[in-house]
Amino acid sequence: MRSKILNLLLVFSLPQSAVAALITYRDDKGTTHVVQSIDEIPEQYRNRTKKISGSKKEFDLGHASITKVGENYFVEADFGEAGMRRMQIDLKVSFTTISPEIAQALKLPKVDRATIETTSGNTGHFPMVIVPKIVLAGYPVQSLKVVSAPGDGKEGSAGRLGQSFFNAFTVKIDEGNSEIFLIPKKKK
Numbered sequence: 001m002r003s004k005i006l007n008l009l010l011v012f013s014l015p016q017s018a019v020a021a022l023i024t025y026r027d028d029k030g031t032t033h034v035v036q037s038i039d040e041i042p043e044q045y046r047n048r049t050k051k052i053s054g055s056k057k058e059f060d061l062g063h064a065s066i067t068k069v070g071e072n073y074f075v076e077a078d079f080g081e082a083g084m085r086r087m088q089i090d091l092k093v094s095f096t097t098i099s100p101e102i103a104q105a106l107k108l109p110k111v112d113r114a115t116i117e118t119t120s121g122n123t124g125h126f127p128m129v130i131v132p133k134i135v136l137a138g139y140p141v142q143s144l145k146v147v148s149a150p151g152d153g154k155e156g157s158a159g160r161l162g163q164s165f166f167n168a169f170t171v172k173i174d175e176g177n178s179e180i181f182l183i184p185k186k187k188k
Contacts, residue, residue: 025049034170034183062137062182066173069155073173075180077161078135082106085158088119089180091171093162096134096146102158103129103148111145118152119160134165137182141165 024034025045035041041049066089067074073089079098082105095116108129117123126149133142144165153159172181 023049023051034172062139063179064137064182066178066180068175068178072154073180074155074157075136075161079106079131080133080135086153086156088154088157088160089173090160090162091166093160094164096144096160096162096165097126097149097152098129098131098146098159099153100148100150102131103127106131108148110148114147116147116149116152118149119154120151124149134161136161136165137180139169139182139184141168 022034022036023038023041025041025048027033027042027045033041038046038049064075074086075089076084077087079085079102082102085098085102093116095114097116108131110127111130112128113125114128115123115125126147128145129148131144131146133140134144135141146159146164149159166182169182169184172183173179174181
């Protein structure tokens with residue numbers, strides 16, 4: 001689990017202006033990584049590199065502002081009719097969670113149940129719903145099955161964006177510029 005999280009989340013600093021001379025490589029699991037220097041690539045993958053350059057748009061990179069509170073990151077995500085909502089970024093959890101208020105605002109019927117541990121450390125059984133679309137950094141994730149759990153967000157957030165949301169992306173956090181970058185993974 002830890003290695004999966006590390007594959008999804010690589011913390012480094014991207015310049016705020018156009019990105020130049022980034023390098024991609026694919027590991028043995030098929031995950032594509034984007035780095036700034038050949039020194040960041042493990043020796044066994046250095047023959048699998050590809051240089052990319054140009055602006056963020058040219059290589060399909062989305063970004064959004066984040067806020068860090070303690071060890072937690074927060075971002076504004078668009079829930080369509082339910083509006084923009086502050087969400088905690090939490091790659092340690094499998095499921096994305098939303099507040100019951102969002103589920104009610106979108107009139108989402110319960111489709112299943114899940115047992116999860118909330119951010120307060122309590123384990124409980126909560127309804128699952130399908131959110132039609134959540135947009136972050138310009139990228140929509142559609143028909144996402146999420147858990148509707150009361151009080152599962154921290155610092156006034158409306159929930160947590162977990163691996164179920166981020167599994168379609170390589171995720172980069174740029175603390176220096178307070179941004180999250182999403183690079184869509186190629187579909188096989």
